[in-house]
Amino acid sequence: MHKKLSTIRIGINSNMAYTTINDPSEYFDTLIWTGNGNSPRTETGLNFQPDWVWHKNRSDSGRSHYLHDSSRGFGAQKELTSNGNTQEDSDSHLTENFGYINAATSTGFTIGAGATNDVYTNRPGATYVAWCWKANGGTTTSNGASGDIKASVTQREDTAKVALCTYTGTGINAGQSHRVNHGLGVVPAMMMFKSRGADGDWVVYHHKNTAAPETDYLVLNTAAATVDSANKFNDTAPTSTLATIGGDDNISSGTMMLYSFGEVQGYSKFGSYTGNGNANGPFVYTGFKPAFITLRNVADSGNWNMYDNKRSTQNTTDDVLLANGTDVEGAVSGKSVDFLSNGFKMRGSDNETNDNGDLHIYMAFAESPFVTSNGTPNNAG
DSSP: OBOOOOOSSOSOOTTOOOOSOSOGGGTEEEEEEEOOOOSSEEEEOOSSOOSEEEEEESSSTTOOEEEEETTTOSSTTOOBOTTOOOOSSOOTTGGGTOSOEEEEETTEEEEOTTOTTOTTTTOTTOEEEEEEEOOSTTOOEEEOOBTTEEOEEEEEETTTTEEEEEEEEEOOOTTOOEEEEOOOSSOOSEEEEEESSSOOOOEEEETTSSSSGGGEEEETTSOOOOEEOHHHHTTOOOOSSEEEEOSOHHHHEEEEEEEEEOOBTTTEEOOEEEOOSSSSOOEEEOSEEEEEEEEEESSSOOOOEEEETTTOOSBSBOEEEETTOOOOOEEOGGGOEEEETTEEEEOOOOHHHHOTTOEEEEEEEEEEESBOTTSOBOOOO
């Protein structure tokens, strides 16, 4: 273990525009806690009221990821799981007041009133993590239907470019399409779709997933490689207002949830890199010191590998959780990453994170920007 490096390739370059977000922790942050069996329980430590909370038991095997948000409403029977294709409110434990985020507070959230000794959120001695995003405090905008555009309800964070969208698709045939107002206000760099009312895979759009990302898709809840299919996005790239939905029931039929993200200089990045297959791996410039990264090899089957600065506080960062798995947190040397002041560097040769010649995508959110809004270099390390 060694102290985190302060920077790499420190020279200011043409990519280095000033950020609009000097303190990323006002929009995204990670909370960790150890269960104590008490009920009720409140977790604090955020600089904002969270609208989206994604949490996971880190230490007990076989425990799912759970996602709650203010658009669908916090509380029992509102969970979605990233590692499964099941519909909202499909876990019998959570209908019994276990494992859910009951409500957001100004600095965190409360755990369900029945959470005493609950393995999903509060078993004594078990460890937990929650990744939290700010949107709009649950304030939503209704978008009416018009022609092939389906009605939707959206909320967004204008500065950090995160949007939550619910809509109901009517179901369409292969080769057909309809559109949805995603509410982001800019062209999405990444979108994640999930059926709420029926079982169905998470469908992921990433703007660096192949040279023609609108023709391909990934699945969040499996390890499958990227797939070419017109039935997901009708081979049509999203615009600043609309996402085009193809004739696949997983995203076109029934009640749906859509999470969308745009890139913000110095705060968020949704990019790609090519692996080199050795421990002196590629350096990836983001323009900020990461607080959270998820990595995925899109060319081969493999997991969605999740890292953050609260579970791993020193380089190398190797405490991995899998977004598509129920595994416990583990330090995997072949998947090690250095979090640097202006990006990250791969320090392992595992095929899932640094396979030689393969394209890997990532989503990343900042701990601190490399250059502040007034042009001052930020030497946080």
